[in-house]
Amino acid sequence: MFYRIVHSVLKPLTHAVYRPTIEGIDNVPRSGPVILASNHLSFIDSFVIPLAAPRQVAFLAKAEYFTGTGVSGTIRRELFEAVGAIPVDRDSSRAAQQSLQAQLDVLRAGGATGIYPEGTRSRDGRLYKGKTGVAWLALEARCPIVPVGLLGTEQIQPVGASLPRLAKVVVRFGTPIQVGDRFDDVPAGRARRELTDEVMTAIQALTGQEPAGVANDRSTQ
Template sequence: MFYYFLKFIALGPFLKVVFRPHVEGAENVPAEGPVILASNHLSYADWLFMPLVIPRRVTYVAKSEYFTGKGVGGWLKKTFFSGTGQVPIDRASGSAAAGALKTQLGLLSDGEVCGIFPEGTRSHDGRLYRGKTGVARLTLESGVPVIPVAVVGTDTIAPPGKKFGRLVRPHVRFGQPLDFSRYAGMENDRFILRSITDEIMYEIMRLSGQEYVDMYASRAKEESKKAVATDKGDEQRKLAS
């Protein structure tokens, strides 16, 4: 209930009036029943704008630490994350990945809309990176279709490494549902998982218009940091010589 208060009474109208998000393909999201929304990830604002343009609640999994703080600050943080459609990862599953899968399967079994960012982390340069296969395992184990989603413009509103950028109108595009029931029972086949993930990422690329890079975003970030550090070192040596 608090989620709907936050979305429609407090935060939602403000974001809609200020940013006027444009939506395409919202009719592809079913009015009821479980579905997986797999989106690109350009900014921390993605999880705000994508759910804003459809009437259904979109639930994401988040680190359990966000829900276990003490005192007033801990309560406020827990209330905020719960109210904006996030639930803690079930750490009892042994690992973050297994816990996230278990939590998401529970959400889908309850008929909810589950949001997921297959890249695993935000793109640092606006390009689309290789998807992790968790989304493939989720669709196979749940039997629920995947709707590819592209959020465009949020990296201008809230660029990586900054809290605020420029005021632009974000676009949210929902693709046609992808049904992978033909692979039922093959969730332990890594080649099938990779094939499904790549198909999902291709559709996200088509919707977003991003350049695709066949590398995990986390690795690309590390290589970018190393390159920057090397450039700085070279520049300092030139100045010292």
């Protein structure tokens, strides 16, 4: 109920203020399990996609977003909870797997989840190599992956900025990548890597970002 209330208020408000360009919205299935896999430029991405998508999307979000103090911390925590975000402790591999399991539970219940295969946001605008959690989810749930390309979100709240700014935002939903039985005879590790690379190629086609060719090193974030 809280999600519906917040969504009904924020969606028309943000669309009126930012006037985002939303493309390919018909590529998002209106029902059934689906993964929205996006590039990651700003912490605000986890609001932009749910407010652009035609259905509720549960995103992983770093645990720090749920533990902030003061007025700003409380507001941020409430907003992330309102859009159905799932906290993940990025410093614990076990906690990360538990968070993926929480997303798998959403998928098995017929819901939609969102994930950033890069793992963390890009600070230089390049598209980094995807981590294989997105493929693990899709292969376990036997569900499609919709690649998502975001443009301009890093300008809404640049690193170091305390308040959001006006910026031109584009959200592109790509053609769903069907999993089906394509990887039934492929070793699990290779299947996850191949599917993840396919997703990242589709995202790059939507954004035009320069591929970094390496994983995003969170130690520099």
